[in-house]
Amino acid sequence: MIFNNNIPIYVQIIDNIKKEIISGTILPGEKLPSTRELALKYSINPNTSQKIYKEMERQNICFTKRGLGTFVTNDIQKINEIRQQMANSLIKDFIRGMTELGFSIEELEKIIVNYNDEK
């Protein structure tokens, strides 16, 4: 994984893990890698792994069982909620940004449709 230097690494990895959870690559209730494994996987410092799980726990995306590891939440509702949150944030940013650049919603529709056709 290549990191964008302007966004904290831990935020980028959290985002990545969230997407794996939402897309089903990681299932609800599944055990996440240990902090050491995570550190190896992403070539980061174990301290950063720690920070990642701590922050995800704070967001109720996962929970820790002492001596067993960190697990993805079982709450499917919560997972859907996260998906919706992330989507809304993307949509809002996109539309706000584009209208500030002088694009109308009608133009945005065309752009999306054309984008589909190009592919």
Next chain:
Amino acid sequence: MIFNNNIPIYVQIIDNIKKEIISGTILPGEKLPSTRELALKYSINPNTSQKIYKEMERQNICFTKRGLGTFVTNDIQKINEIRQQMANSLIKDFIRGMTELGFSIEELEKIIVNYNDEK
């Protein structure tokens, strides 16, 4: 102007000025405020103004005449190019983000159309 604490002030102001140029609030070739004026306008330090103009110059958005001031580029092509660049970046991020969350392009179309209707 209210600043988002997670993004450097100078980046936010650059974005703002770019939008003023794109929207025609500031015309091609027009003189931009002096670094001191800019500092007053946004309640920032003149050093930050300096950083803003230097970075914009690096992006060929403006140029400097020694002792006279900083001016928006006369190159209208360049201004259009910036608008397109900013738009493309927004579009790419949006579509990539949404598809990673499992949305299809068709769904994106519906979201945009609905967004329009809601208003």
Next chain:
Amino acid sequence: MIFNNNIPIYVQIIDNIKKEIISGTILPGEKLPSTRELALKYSINPNTSQKIYKEMERQNICFTKRGLGTFVTNDIQKINEIRQQMANSLIKDFIRGMTELGFSIEELEKIIVNYNDEK
């Protein structure tokens, strides 16, 4: 290091570091001194160090790992390219300047040869 008062200190130091990289005093991929160390080394303000590394990064001479430090590029090709660029710029300026003063290329050859002999 003694600074020439007519050229910004940060430009002179960049030039110096570039030469250290080209000559192999600093190796590709090697960690550069921290901004604070650089500040001490050259008796400059840490802000000036910052400016130096930022500009060098812009020129793809080095890259930054957050919280770890600034490193010389690993791209040996790039380093050779910089050497060639710096050389070409010197050659061009020299020949243009001398021909403007009315020297022919033949005369330049003689000057260089004599310069060698004088030593």
Next chain:
Amino acid sequence: MIFNNNIPIYVQIIDNIKKEIISGTILPGEKLPSTRELALKYSINPNTSQKIYKEMERQNICFTKRGLGTFVTNDIQKINEIRQQMANSLIKDFIRGMTELGFSIEELEKIIVNYNDEK
């Protein structure tokens, strides 16, 4: 004339006029343009013209006759001296720069010879 933003305009113009004198475009004893004419010619501020002549006078390149204008020195020796000065400065900078980049004098000879052949 296109100015390099990193060198004072007045220095660039002085350099340019010196070259015109050395190359014979402007003859010894010839009247130079008035400050106003010079300002028009180079699209600069008359203050800058003033500064240019003042500095050239200081270097004994020209002299002023009250009410008549500014004239190039009649002293051909002086003109040759300036030529030699400018040349020496170019040569010194070139050789110093190139040796710092690791080029030997022999290589410099080849570069100059090849440069000739390319043309």
Next chain:
DNA sequence: GTGGTCTAGACCACT
């Protein structure tokens, strides 16, 4: 008055 450079020093997030 204008931008460019620099110092001094602070605060922050990241590793």
Next chain:
DNA sequence: GTGGTCTAGACCACC
């Protein structure tokens, strides 16, 4: 400890 940002304020050359 590392870089990144920012403030405060100074000095300079240039136009």
